[in-house]
Amino acid sequence: MLSVGLVGVTGHLVEVEADLSAGLPAVVMSGLPDTALNEARDRVRAAVVNSGERWPNRRITVNLLPATLPKYGSAFDMGIAAALLGAAGELPLAALDGVVILGELGLDGSVRPVRGVLPMVVAALRAGINRAVVPLANAAEAAVVPGVTVKAVETLHRLVAYVRTGGALLDPPSDHPPPEPPMLDLADIAGQAMGRRAIEVAAAGGHHVALFGPPGAGKTMLAERLPSLLPALDDDAALEVSALHSVAGLLPEGGRLVRRPPFQAPHHSATLAALVGGGSGLARPGAVSLAHRGVLFLDEAPEFAARALEALRQPLESGRVLLSRTGGTTEYPARVQLVVAANPCPCAKPQGDAHCECTPLARRRYLGRLSGPLLDRIDVQIELMPVTAADLFVTSGGGEPSADVAERVAKARAAASARWSAERWRVNAEVPGPRLRQPPWRLPPRDTQPLRRRLDSGSLSARGFDRVLRLAWSIADLDGRDRPNVDDVDEALALRTGGGRRFDG
Protein backbone atom coordinates (compact mmCIF):
# COMPACT_ATOMS: atom_id res chain seq x y z
CA MET A 1 0.00 0.00 0.00
CA LEU A 2 1.07 3.59 -0.59
CA SER A 3 0.94 6.28 2.06
CA VAL A 4 2.76 9.55 2.74
CA GLY A 5 4.98 10.59 5.64
CA LEU A 6 5.64 14.21 6.46
CA VAL A 7 8.92 15.73 7.52
CA GLY A 8 8.08 19.36 8.19
CA VAL A 9 5.80 20.35 5.32
CA THR A 10 7.54 18.06 2.88
CA GLY A 11 5.81 14.77 2.15
CA HIS A 12 7.57 11.56 1.16
CA LEU A 13 5.90 8.54 -0.38
CA VAL A 14 5.86 5.62 2.07
CA GLU A 15 5.33 1.99 1.09
CA VAL A 16 3.46 -0.09 3.63
CA GLU A 17 4.28 -3.80 3.42
CA ALA A 18 2.73 -6.61 5.43
CA ASP A 19 3.77 -10.24 5.73
CA LEU A 20 2.16 -13.15 7.56
CA SER A 21 4.22 -16.05 8.74
CA ALA A 22 4.03 -19.04 11.04
CA GLY A 23 4.82 -18.33 14.67
CA LEU A 24 3.20 -16.94 17.75
CA PRO A 25 0.47 -14.43 16.92
CA ALA A 26 2.04 -11.00 17.17
CA VAL A 27 2.39 -7.75 15.25
CA VAL A 28 5.90 -6.53 14.61
CA MET A 29 6.42 -3.10 13.12
CA SER A 30 9.62 -1.94 11.56
CA GLY A 31 10.79 1.15 9.77
CA LEU A 32 11.57 3.67 12.52
CA PRO A 33 8.12 3.86 14.04
CA ASP A 34 7.49 6.52 16.64
CA THR A 35 5.19 6.04 19.60
CA ALA A 36 2.10 6.83 17.60
CA LEU A 37 2.93 4.04 15.19
CA ASN A 38 3.18 1.55 18.01
CA GLU A 39 -0.22 2.70 19.15
CA ALA A 40 -1.32 2.15 15.57
CA ARG A 41 -0.95 -1.58 16.14
CA ASP A 42 -3.74 -1.54 18.74
CA ARG A 43 -5.95 0.84 16.76
CA VAL A 44 -5.62 -1.20 13.58
CA ARG A 45 -6.46 -4.45 15.30
CA ALA A 46 -9.57 -3.07 16.99
CA ALA A 47 -10.69 -1.29 13.82
CA VAL A 48 -10.28 -4.41 11.68
CA VAL A 49 -12.19 -6.62 14.11
CA ASN A 50 -14.93 -4.02 14.67
CA SER A 51 -15.34 -3.65 10.92
CA GLY A 52 -16.42 -7.32 10.85
CA GLU A 53 -13.14 -8.61 9.38
CA ARG A 54 -11.20 -11.60 10.57
CA TRP A 55 -7.96 -10.80 12.39
CA PRO A 56 -5.20 -13.12 11.14
CA ASN A 57 -3.93 -15.03 14.16
CA ARG A 58 -0.41 -15.40 12.89
CA ARG A 59 2.83 -13.55 13.13
CA ILE A 60 2.33 -10.28 11.27
CA THR A 61 5.23 -8.13 10.16
CA VAL A 62 4.48 -4.59 9.03
CA ASN A 63 7.25 -2.65 7.40
CA LEU A 64 7.23 1.02 6.38
CA LEU A 65 9.66 2.05 3.65
CA PRO A 66 11.96 3.88 3.27
CA ALA A 67 13.22 2.79 6.68
CA THR A 68 15.43 5.86 7.00
CA LEU A 69 12.52 8.28 6.87
CA PRO A 70 11.30 9.31 10.33
CA LYS A 71 7.58 8.67 10.47
CA TYR A 72 5.28 10.69 12.69
CA GLY A 73 1.55 10.63 13.22
CA SER A 74 -1.35 8.33 12.56
CA ALA A 75 -2.02 8.74 8.83
CA PHE A 76 -0.55 5.29 8.06
CA ASP A 77 -3.31 3.39 9.97
CA MET A 78 -5.60 2.81 7.02
CA GLY A 79 -2.76 1.72 4.75
CA ILE A 80 -1.53 -0.72 7.40
CA ALA A 81 -5.02 -2.23 7.82
CA ALA A 82 -5.44 -2.70 4.07
CA ALA A 83 -1.95 -4.15 3.67
CA LEU A 84 -2.40 -6.78 6.35
CA LEU A 85 -5.88 -7.76 5.16
CA GLY A 86 -4.31 -8.16 1.73
CA ALA A 87 -1.48 -10.27 3.12
CA ALA A 88 -4.03 -12.45 4.92
CA GLY A 89 -5.73 -13.14 1.62
CA GLU A 90 -8.90 -11.42 2.82
CA LEU A 91 -8.72 -8.59 0.33
CA PRO A 92 -7.60 -8.42 -3.31
CA LEU A 93 -5.66 -5.16 -3.36
CA ALA A 94 -5.36 -4.62 -7.12
CA ALA A 95 -8.08 -1.94 -6.92
CA LEU A 96 -5.76 0.15 -4.75
CA ASP A 97 -2.75 0.00 -7.06
CA GLY A 98 -1.40 3.47 -7.62
CA VAL A 99 -3.66 4.95 -4.93
CA VAL A 100 -2.32 6.72 -1.89
CA ILE A 101 -4.23 5.83 1.31
CA LEU A 102 -4.33 8.26 4.25
CA GLY A 103 -6.26 8.12 7.50
CA GLU A 104 -6.25 7.36 11.20
CA LEU A 105 -8.47 4.54 12.41
CA GLY A 106 -10.76 4.75 15.42
CA LEU A 107 -11.22 1.62 17.53
CA ASP A 108 -14.76 1.28 16.13
CA GLY A 109 -13.52 1.14 12.55
CA SER A 110 -14.23 4.80 11.79
CA VAL A 111 -11.71 6.78 9.75
CA ARG A 112 -10.53 9.94 11.50
CA PRO A 113 -9.06 13.09 9.98
CA VAL A 114 -5.32 13.63 10.15
CA ARG A 115 -3.18 16.77 10.03
CA GLY A 116 -1.21 17.57 6.92
CA VAL A 117 -3.37 15.95 4.25
CA LEU A 118 -2.79 18.85 1.85
CA PRO A 119 1.03 18.56 1.67
CA MET A 120 0.67 14.75 1.69
CA VAL A 121 -1.48 14.80 -1.43
CA VAL A 122 0.89 17.32 -3.05
CA ALA A 123 3.81 14.96 -2.33
CA ALA A 124 1.94 12.00 -3.79
CA LEU A 125 1.26 13.96 -6.95
CA ARG A 126 4.93 14.95 -7.27
CA ALA A 127 5.79 11.26 -6.98
CA GLY A 128 3.42 10.50 -9.86
CA ILE A 129 0.45 9.24 -7.82
CA ASN A 130 -2.70 11.12 -8.76
CA ARG A 131 -5.36 9.15 -6.87
CA ALA A 132 -5.96 9.41 -3.15
CA VAL A 133 -8.36 7.95 -0.61
CA VAL A 134 -8.59 10.20 2.45
CA PRO A 135 -10.77 10.65 5.55
CA LEU A 136 -14.09 12.29 4.69
CA ALA A 137 -13.30 15.20 7.02
CA ASN A 138 -10.11 15.91 5.03
CA ALA A 139 -11.61 15.42 1.57
CA ALA A 140 -12.34 19.07 0.77
CA GLU A 141 -8.80 20.00 1.76
CA ALA A 142 -7.25 17.26 -0.38
CA ALA A 143 -9.44 18.22 -3.34
CA VAL A 144 -7.98 21.74 -3.59
CA VAL A 145 -4.79 20.22 -4.99
CA PRO A 146 -5.24 20.41 -8.77
CA GLY A 147 -4.66 17.20 -10.73
CA VAL A 148 -5.56 14.70 -8.04
CA THR A 149 -8.65 12.48 -7.99
CA VAL A 150 -9.78 12.43 -4.37
CA LYS A 151 -12.16 9.87 -2.89
CA ALA A 152 -13.19 9.73 0.73
CA VAL A 153 -14.21 7.18 3.32
CA GLU A 154 -15.69 7.60 6.78
CA THR A 155 -15.17 3.94 7.79
CA LEU A 156 -12.67 1.19 7.10
CA HIS A 157 -15.66 -0.92 6.11
CA ARG A 158 -16.34 1.39 3.16
CA LEU A 159 -12.80 0.92 1.86
CA VAL A 160 -13.05 -2.86 2.28
CA ALA A 161 -16.41 -2.97 0.50
CA TYR A 162 -14.99 -0.91 -2.37
CA VAL A 163 -12.06 -3.28 -2.83
CA ARG A 164 -14.03 -6.48 -2.36
CA THR A 165 -17.32 -5.81 -4.13
CA GLY A 166 -16.90 -2.49 -5.91
CA GLY A 167 -18.90 -0.54 -3.32
CA ALA A 168 -18.97 3.23 -3.64
CA LEU A 169 -16.36 5.57 -2.23
CA LEU A 170 -17.52 9.06 -1.26
CA ASP A 171 -16.87 12.24 -3.22
CA PRO A 172 -15.45 15.32 -1.52
CA PRO A 173 -18.22 17.71 -0.45
CA SER A 174 -19.04 19.89 -3.42
CA ASP A 175 -20.63 22.84 -1.61
CA HIS A 176 -18.66 26.02 -2.00
CA PRO A 177 -16.82 27.26 1.04
CA PRO A 178 -18.45 30.25 2.73
CA PRO A 179 -17.08 33.61 1.57
CA GLU A 180 -14.19 34.94 3.62
CA PRO A 181 -15.07 37.79 5.95
CA PRO A 182 -13.81 41.18 4.73
CA MET A 183 -10.32 42.12 5.89
CA LEU A 184 -9.91 44.81 8.51
CA ASP A 185 -9.56 48.13 6.68
CA LEU A 186 -7.35 51.15 7.28
CA ALA A 187 -10.40 53.33 6.61
CA ASP A 188 -11.55 52.44 10.16
CA ILE A 189 -8.67 54.32 11.73
CA ALA A 190 -9.25 57.96 12.64
CA GLY A 191 -6.22 60.23 12.74
CA GLN A 192 -2.87 58.55 13.32
CA ALA A 193 -1.34 59.95 10.13
CA MET A 194 2.11 58.88 11.26
CA GLY A 195 1.03 55.38 12.23
CA ARG A 196 -0.76 54.89 8.92
CA ARG A 197 2.25 56.10 6.99
CA ALA A 198 4.53 53.86 9.03
CA ILE A 199 2.68 50.67 8.14
CA GLU A 200 2.34 51.76 4.50
CA VAL A 201 6.12 52.19 4.25
CA ALA A 202 6.61 48.92 6.15
CA ALA A 203 4.31 47.10 3.73
CA ALA A 204 6.14 48.58 0.72
CA GLY A 205 9.61 47.58 1.89
CA GLY A 206 8.85 44.49 3.99
CA HIS A 207 10.21 46.26 7.06
CA HIS A 208 9.61 45.04 10.61
CA VAL A 209 7.76 47.58 12.76
CA ALA A 210 7.85 48.62 16.41
CA LEU A 211 4.94 50.67 17.67
CA PHE A 212 5.39 52.37 21.02
CA GLY A 213 2.57 54.16 22.74
CA PRO A 214 0.07 54.13 25.57
CA PRO A 215 -3.05 51.96 25.52
CA GLY A 216 -5.65 53.48 23.22
CA ALA A 217 -3.11 54.83 20.74
CA GLY A 218 -4.27 52.30 18.15
CA LYS A 219 -1.20 50.04 18.03
CA THR A 220 -3.24 46.86 17.64
CA MET A 221 -5.63 48.40 15.11
CA LEU A 222 -2.71 49.41 12.92
CA ALA A 223 -0.95 46.05 13.19
CA GLU A 224 -4.11 44.12 12.35
CA ARG A 225 -4.49 46.12 9.15
CA LEU A 226 -1.00 45.55 7.81
CA PRO A 227 -2.04 42.31 6.00
CA SER A 228 -4.65 44.31 4.05
CA LEU A 229 -1.81 46.34 2.51
CA LEU A 230 0.26 43.33 1.44
CA PRO A 231 -0.08 41.61 -1.93
CA ALA A 232 -2.29 38.49 -2.01
CA LEU A 233 -0.35 35.20 -2.02
CA ASP A 234 0.41 33.79 -5.46
CA ASP A 235 -0.31 30.10 -6.23
CA ASP A 236 2.98 28.75 -4.91
CA ALA A 237 2.86 30.86 -1.76
CA ALA A 238 -0.79 29.96 -1.17
CA LEU A 239 0.03 26.25 -1.39
CA GLU A 240 3.02 26.65 0.92
CA VAL A 241 1.09 28.64 3.54
CA SER A 242 -1.93 26.34 3.28
CA ALA A 243 0.34 23.32 3.81
CA LEU A 244 1.59 24.81 7.08
CA HIS A 245 -1.95 25.48 8.25
CA SER A 246 -2.91 21.94 7.20
CA VAL A 247 -0.10 20.44 9.30
CA ALA A 248 -1.34 22.54 12.23
CA GLY A 249 -4.87 21.27 11.60
CA LEU A 250 -6.04 24.86 11.16
CA LEU A 251 -6.97 25.03 7.50
CA PRO A 252 -10.34 26.76 7.12
CA GLU A 253 -13.13 24.29 6.59
CA GLY A 254 -14.64 23.69 3.21
CA GLY A 255 -11.42 23.35 1.27
CA ARG A 256 -9.88 26.66 0.41
CA LEU A 257 -6.29 27.73 0.02
CA VAL A 258 -5.03 30.49 2.26
CA ARG A 259 -4.76 33.39 -0.19
CA ARG A 260 -4.35 36.27 2.21
CA PRO A 261 -1.15 37.06 4.04
CA PRO A 262 -1.81 35.46 7.43
CA PHE A 263 -1.92 37.41 10.69
CA GLN A 264 -0.90 35.78 13.95
CA ALA A 265 -1.02 37.48 17.33
CA PRO A 266 0.18 35.08 20.04
CA HIS A 267 -0.47 36.21 23.61
CA HIS A 268 2.58 37.06 25.71
CA SER A 269 1.82 34.06 27.90
CA ALA A 270 2.03 31.69 24.90
CA THR A 271 4.25 28.65 25.38
CA LEU A 272 7.45 28.26 23.42
CA ALA A 273 5.79 25.46 21.44
CA ALA A 274 2.85 27.71 20.56
CA LEU A 275 5.25 30.41 19.44
CA VAL A 276 7.84 28.50 17.40
CA GLY A 277 6.34 25.01 17.11
CA GLY A 278 6.68 21.64 18.77
CA GLY A 279 4.56 19.00 20.49
CA SER A 280 4.78 15.24 20.26
CA GLY A 281 4.48 13.23 17.06
CA LEU A 282 4.11 15.31 13.93
CA ALA A 283 5.30 18.71 15.22
CA ARG A 284 2.75 21.49 15.15
CA PRO A 285 3.97 24.67 13.47
CA GLY A 286 3.99 27.61 15.89
CA ALA A 287 2.66 31.12 15.40
CA VAL A 288 5.86 32.22 13.67
CA SER A 289 5.27 29.58 10.97
CA LEU A 290 1.52 30.09 10.80
CA ALA A 291 2.38 33.73 10.05
CA HIS A 292 4.73 32.67 7.22
CA ARG A 293 4.45 35.19 4.36
CA GLY A 294 2.27 37.33 6.60
CA VAL A 295 2.42 39.27 9.83
CA LEU A 296 3.48 38.16 13.31
CA PHE A 297 2.21 40.63 15.89
CA LEU A 298 3.62 40.67 19.42
CA ASP A 299 1.43 42.94 21.52
CA GLU A 300 2.89 44.06 24.84
CA ALA A 301 6.14 42.61 23.57
CA PRO A 302 8.22 43.31 26.73
CA GLU A 303 5.85 41.00 28.63
CA PHE A 304 6.97 37.96 26.60
CA ALA A 305 9.38 35.65 28.41
CA ALA A 306 13.00 36.36 27.57
CA ARG A 307 13.50 32.89 26.13
CA ALA A 308 10.41 33.28 23.94
CA LEU A 309 11.86 36.46 22.43
CA GLU A 310 15.22 34.75 22.14
CA ALA A 311 13.62 31.81 20.31
CA LEU A 312 12.39 34.21 17.63
CA ARG A 313 15.91 35.32 16.78
CA GLN A 314 16.75 32.36 14.57
CA PRO A 315 13.54 32.41 12.49
CA LEU A 316 13.84 36.17 12.01
CA GLU A 317 17.36 35.71 10.69
CA SER A 318 16.88 32.66 8.53
CA GLY A 319 13.17 32.63 7.67
CA ARG A 320 12.77 29.13 9.04
CA VAL A 321 12.33 27.27 12.31
CA LEU A 322 14.32 24.18 13.19
CA LEU A 323 12.74 21.83 15.74
CA SER A 324 14.69 18.90 17.08
CA ARG A 325 12.69 15.66 17.05
CA THR A 326 13.39 12.04 17.75
CA GLY A 327 14.83 10.75 14.51
CA GLY A 328 15.97 14.10 13.18
CA THR A 329 15.16 17.74 12.77
CA THR A 330 11.92 19.18 11.48
CA GLU A 331 12.05 22.42 9.57
CA TYR A 332 9.14 24.78 9.00
CA PRO A 333 9.26 27.97 6.93
CA ALA A 334 8.83 31.15 8.99
CA ARG A 335 9.41 34.24 6.87
CA VAL A 336 7.35 36.85 8.66
CA GLN A 337 6.93 40.55 8.86
CA LEU A 338 7.19 41.33 12.54
CA VAL A 339 5.18 44.00 14.33
CA VAL A 340 5.92 44.55 18.01
CA ALA A 341 3.92 46.87 20.21
CA ALA A 342 4.90 48.16 23.62
CA ASN A 343 3.91 50.72 26.16
CA PRO A 344 6.70 53.21 26.58
CA CYS A 345 6.70 52.51 30.30
CA PRO A 346 5.84 49.51 32.51
CA CYS A 347 2.90 51.31 34.14
CA ALA A 348 1.31 51.85 30.70
CA LYS A 349 0.49 55.51 31.37
CA PRO A 350 1.19 58.10 28.66
CA GLN A 351 4.59 59.79 28.68
CA GLY A 352 4.61 62.80 30.95
CA ASP A 353 1.53 61.59 32.84
CA ALA A 354 1.64 62.96 36.37
CA HIS A 355 0.61 59.57 37.78
CA CYS A 356 3.58 57.72 36.27
CA GLU A 357 6.08 57.05 38.99
CA CYS A 358 8.37 54.84 36.96
CA THR A 359 12.02 55.81 37.17
CA PRO A 360 13.99 56.37 33.98
CA LEU A 361 15.92 53.23 34.87
CA ALA A 362 12.72 51.15 35.15
CA ARG A 363 11.63 52.45 31.78
CA ARG A 364 14.94 51.67 30.12
CA ARG A 365 14.94 48.22 31.63
CA TYR A 366 11.39 47.57 30.41
CA LEU A 367 12.13 48.37 26.77
CA GLY A 368 15.58 46.87 27.16
CA ARG A 369 13.92 43.45 27.14
CA LEU A 370 13.28 43.99 23.45
CA SER A 371 16.75 45.05 22.53
CA GLY A 372 19.22 42.58 21.16
CA PRO A 373 17.19 39.88 19.49
CA LEU A 374 14.31 42.00 18.22
CA LEU A 375 14.84 45.75 18.07
CA ASP A 376 18.09 45.20 16.21
CA ARG A 377 16.19 43.97 13.21
CA ILE A 378 13.35 46.47 13.23
CA ASP A 379 13.59 49.31 10.71
CA VAL A 380 10.44 51.27 11.56
CA GLN A 381 10.19 52.43 15.18
CA ILE A 382 7.67 55.07 16.04
CA GLU A 383 5.85 56.39 19.05
CA LEU A 384 2.11 56.88 18.76
CA MET A 385 0.14 59.44 20.70
CA PRO A 386 -3.36 58.72 21.97
CA VAL A 387 -6.05 59.60 19.44
CA THR A 388 -7.58 62.95 20.37
CA ALA A 389 -11.23 63.89 20.18
CA ALA A 390 -10.26 66.40 17.47
CA ASP A 391 -8.85 63.55 15.36
CA LEU A 392 -12.08 61.65 15.72
CA PHE A 393 -14.24 64.54 14.56
CA VAL A 394 -12.04 65.96 11.84
CA THR A 395 -11.66 62.61 10.14
CA SER A 396 -15.12 61.22 10.87
CA GLY A 397 -15.41 60.48 7.16
CA GLY A 398 -12.79 57.78 7.70
CA GLY A 399 -9.25 57.52 6.44
CA GLU A 400 -8.01 56.30 3.07
CA PRO A 401 -9.17 52.72 2.50
CA SER A 402 -6.70 49.83 2.47
CA ALA A 403 -7.38 49.03 -1.19
CA ASP A 404 -5.99 52.41 -2.32
CA VAL A 405 -2.91 52.11 -0.13
CA ALA A 406 -2.37 48.50 -1.24
CA GLU A 407 -2.26 49.70 -4.84
CA ARG A 408 0.62 52.08 -4.04
CA VAL A 409 2.33 49.34 -2.06
CA ALA A 410 2.09 46.92 -4.99
CA LYS A 411 3.70 49.47 -7.34
CA ALA A 412 6.44 50.21 -4.82
CA ARG A 413 7.18 46.50 -4.39
CA ALA A 414 7.34 46.01 -8.14
CA ALA A 415 9.85 48.86 -8.43
CA ALA A 416 11.99 47.45 -5.62
CA SER A 417 11.99 43.90 -6.93
CA ALA A 418 12.91 45.16 -10.42
CA ARG A 419 15.80 47.18 -8.94
CA TRP A 420 17.19 44.24 -6.95
CA SER A 421 16.37 41.61 -9.58
CA ALA A 422 20.04 40.94 -10.24
CA GLU A 423 20.59 40.29 -6.53
CA ARG A 424 18.67 37.89 -4.37
CA TRP A 425 16.52 40.47 -2.58
CA ARG A 426 12.85 41.07 -3.22
CA VAL A 427 12.14 43.88 -0.76
CA ASN A 428 14.21 46.77 0.58
CA ALA A 429 14.26 45.34 4.11
CA GLU A 430 16.44 42.47 2.84
CA VAL A 431 19.14 44.73 1.38
CA PRO A 432 22.28 44.79 3.55
CA GLY A 433 23.15 48.29 4.73
CA PRO A 434 26.67 48.47 3.25
CA ARG A 435 25.19 47.84 -0.19
CA LEU A 436 23.19 51.07 0.07
CA ARG A 437 26.30 53.03 0.95
CA GLN A 438 28.17 51.90 -2.17
CA PRO A 439 27.75 52.95 -5.79
CA PRO A 440 25.54 52.80 -7.68
CA TRP A 441 23.11 53.06 -4.77
CA ARG A 442 25.00 55.61 -2.69
CA LEU A 443 23.04 58.85 -2.31
CA PRO A 444 24.69 62.22 -2.92
CA PRO A 445 26.08 63.80 0.31
CA ARG A 446 23.63 66.71 0.20
CA ASP A 447 20.70 64.22 0.49
CA THR A 448 22.15 62.36 3.42
CA GLN A 449 23.30 65.45 5.30
CA PRO A 450 20.67 65.24 8.06
CA LEU A 451 21.78 61.66 8.67
CA ARG A 452 25.47 62.44 8.74
CA ARG A 453 24.89 65.19 11.26
CA ARG A 454 23.13 62.77 13.60
CA LEU A 455 25.79 60.15 13.06
CA ASP A 456 28.50 62.66 13.94
CA SER A 457 26.68 63.89 17.02
CA GLY A 458 26.22 60.32 18.19
CA SER A 459 22.41 60.41 18.13
CA LEU A 460 22.32 57.80 15.34
CA SER A 461 24.34 54.59 15.17
CA ALA A 462 25.87 53.19 11.99
CA ARG A 463 23.24 50.47 11.99
CA GLY A 464 20.53 53.06 12.47
CA PHE A 465 22.00 54.99 9.53
CA ASP A 466 21.55 51.95 7.27
CA ARG A 467 18.01 51.41 8.46
CA VAL A 468 17.09 54.97 7.60
CA LEU A 469 18.56 54.46 4.13
CA ARG A 470 16.47 51.34 3.60
CA LEU A 471 13.33 53.20 4.67
CA ALA A 472 14.18 56.12 2.38
CA TRP A 473 14.24 53.75 -0.59
CA SER A 474 10.81 52.40 0.36
CA ILE A 475 9.45 55.93 0.61
CA ALA A 476 10.89 56.80 -2.80
CA ASP A 477 9.37 53.61 -4.25
CA LEU A 478 5.96 54.56 -2.84
CA ASP A 479 6.15 58.03 -4.30
CA GLY A 480 7.37 56.80 -7.68
CA ARG A 481 10.88 58.31 -7.56
CA ASP A 482 13.76 56.26 -8.90
CA ARG A 483 15.93 57.19 -5.93
CA PRO A 484 15.38 58.90 -2.56
CA ASN A 485 15.75 62.66 -2.22
CA VAL A 486 16.50 64.67 0.90
CA ASP A 487 12.81 64.79 1.89
CA ASP A 488 12.59 61.00 1.71
CA VAL A 489 15.62 60.75 3.97
CA ASP A 490 14.01 63.20 6.39
CA GLU A 491 10.78 61.24 6.50
CA ALA A 492 12.69 57.99 6.92
CA LEU A 493 14.53 59.50 9.86
CA ALA A 494 11.19 60.40 11.43
CA LEU A 495 9.94 56.80 10.98
CA ARG A 496 13.06 55.62 12.68
CA THR A 497 13.04 57.99 15.60
CA GLY A 498 9.35 58.89 15.56
CA GLY A 499 8.21 61.07 18.41
CA GLY A 500 11.75 62.35 18.70
CA ARG A 501 12.88 59.62 21.09
CA ARG A 502 15.18 56.78 20.29
CA PHE A 503 14.48 53.31 21.56
CA ASP A 504 17.79 51.91 20.43
CA GLY A 505 20.60 52.73 18.03
Ligand SMILES: [Zn+2]
Ligand atom coordinates in the same frame (compact mmCIF):
# COMPACT_ATOMS: atom_id res chain seq x y z
ZN1 LIG B 1 5.26 54.70 34.19
